[in-house]
Structures are given as structure tokens and as C-alpha cells.
Amino acid sequence: MNSLPSRVFETAVNELAKLPGIGRKTAMRMALYLLKSRREDAEAFGNAIIRLHNDIRYCRECGNISDNELCSICESPKRNKSIICVVEDIRDVIAIENTGQFNGVYHVLGGIISPMEGIGPNDLNIPALVEKVESGSVSEIILALSTTIEGDTTNFYIYKKLHSLTVPVTAIARGISVGDELEHTDEVTLGRSIVNRTPYENTIQKKNQ
């Protein structure tokens, strides 16, 4: 594609095209939308992005994003601080919070081990997790990472780190999705769902909740 007739516009398109999943055509549509919107709105947009880095804080305890030193979850007296759910990033915190099924606290790793992207264990917030367990206040660690090779690798790394500390380490259940038909489920998932079968009563309980 030829260069655009304005460097200012070109710069905006290039920046928008850096966003994940956004190609040059979509970026151009977005830049045009922003150009057509009111000046105040475009400025609010730009400033919101700049403020992201300058004003955001991370919870001292769990690494979740926060407006204060402690996030609203770690601050809440209603949450069980001894059950820690290990997640990749804050999107997972939000996803699990939306289920309404978890009453413990989180530990945000800030990524998962991915040699392809150059992310090793030292880039992740794992030492703080080990410290928490060493302090003796933790009754269970729930590993809630993606069921990918990277997620499995990270799970195993954390498991090995915590193994000697005799804290129970669990992982979120892998099985067929609710609403899925058996014939369309892949073999590995279906196999796991048979190996890890649960008492039928649990299924009913979950449905009623």
C-alpha cells in the first residue's frame, strides 16, 4: 500500500496497526473515525492511553491492577486470603470474578513461560508466590492457567517450586465445556473428562448455584 497523504495521519495509522489483531485497513478506519470524532473525544482517547502507564498501580499483594496500594479483592474482608488462585494476567482475574464461584484471592503472574516470545520464569511474578507459601499462611494454591503448552509448562514450573513446601496444589478442571456435544469434543479433552470424572452430585450443585 502506498504511503498516506499526511504524515500525521500515517503516524496515527501506524500506531493503531500495532494493536493486537489490527491490520492496516482496520487501523485506517479507526484513525478516520477518531479524526471525524470531536477534538475533545480524540484527546480523551489519547490521554486515557497515556494515563494507563502513568497513573495505573498494581496491587502490592497480588499484582492485579488497582487504584490503590491494595486491590479491591485483596482489601475485602470477605475473601479467604489462604486460597490463592494463580492466573496469567488481569483478564483472567476478571473472567474468574465474573463466574462468582471463587472466594479466595489471586496471584497475577504477568504472563506465562513462553520460549517463543522470550518469556522465561524470571520474567514472571513467581518468587512472591513462593514467599507467600513459605510464610505458612496459604492453605491451597489453585493453578488457573491456559490449557496450552505454555500454560502446562508454567504450571509444572510452579508446581516444582512449591512441591517441597507441602501446600496442596490444585489445577482448574479440564473437561468438556458446558453445552458442548460429546461428538464435537476433541479426544484429549474427552479422555481427560473421563479420567477426571466427578461425583454426579457435584454437577447438580454447580447447576443450581
Next chain:
Amino acid sequence: MNSLPSRVFETAVNELAKLPGIGRKTAMRMALYLLKSRREDAEAFGNAIIRLHNDIRYCRECGNISDNELCSICESPKRNKSIICVVEDIRDVIAIENTGQFNGVYHVLGGIISPMEGIGPNDLNIPALVEKVESGSVSEIILALSTTIEGDTTNFYIYKKLHSLTVPVTAIARGISVGDELEHTDEVTLGRSIVNRTPYENTIQKKNQ
């Protein structure tokens, strides 16, 4: 979806979700990407958007975006200033420029007539087009708007405005796309392509260019 644990993050997500075609989940992924990127990169991103409104200029002649008073197309001595191609917005300028098939200049309307979106003829850059034609320097007006109801309406409105001025008004050809199979082409398009059939030699010429 529940509110996010940080207002700063929430604001950024809300702003990104305003972009055309971006839902809340994608906006969250984008915000997280920007949060994970380097501070300078996020600032460059935000500033590029803010600069869009503050620093961009529009070509005095055609309404195309530009870094100077005249855009590079209107400024070029190689372009035929008497043939004006009327387009909706700058994306269409870029699309037509990319074909390398047009050597005239453009007239950017800044939109098309759309009662649904509250855009009337008075919101568009039409008077300047009429003025150009009235000045007598125009040998052809090419209407190159989308083949939608809104595009047709706008075409017809401009055609009526220019009708008394005896300038030849043409519209870009409508027919089956190059590479399309006949059986998959809709009836209206196929019908038009028969009514507006062109000398076979033209087809060969176009292929060779």
C-alpha cells in the same frame, strides 16, 4: 461484565471500545497490550491520536488530508486538474490511488448522505464542488461513491446540482468483480453488467495495464 479493578484501566478500555468494530473483550486485550508495552510506546500511541486533531490539515482544493495547504495530489504537475473524482472520504482516495489507474484529482465529500446517521447534503463538501464546475475548468466529474442506497442518493443529489452546468458526469463502472464466478454474482449486479457491457477490447486493455 463486572467493573474492572482499576478506573484508569476501565477508562482506557471504554475509550478503545468506542473504536468501530471493537467490542469490550477486544478493547481489554488492547488495553492490556498497551499496558504491557513500554511507557514511551504507549505515550507515542496516545500522542499520535491527540496530534491527529491538532496537527492535521486538509487540502484547500480537494479536502484530502495533507501536511501542507495543498495535498501532494493537487500539487503534482503531472495530474490532470480538469478531471475530478468525487469520493466519500480519504480511504477511497487511497484505494483509487493504489490502482494506479487515475490521473486526475479528487474531491473529498467527507461523508455520504445518510438520513439514518443524520448526515444531510449540507454536512458534505458539495458547494465547493459546484463552484469548481461553475468556474469552467472541469471537463469531467467522476462519481466514485459506494454502490449503496446512501451512495446512490448522494450520486443523484450531486448529479442534479451539476446537471444545469453541462459538465459530463460519469460514475465508476458497476459489474462483476474481476475473478468472480457468474453463478455466485447477485442478479442486480449481473443485470447491470449486461446492460453496461463494454467493447471486448477494453477488457484486454485493462488486463495488460
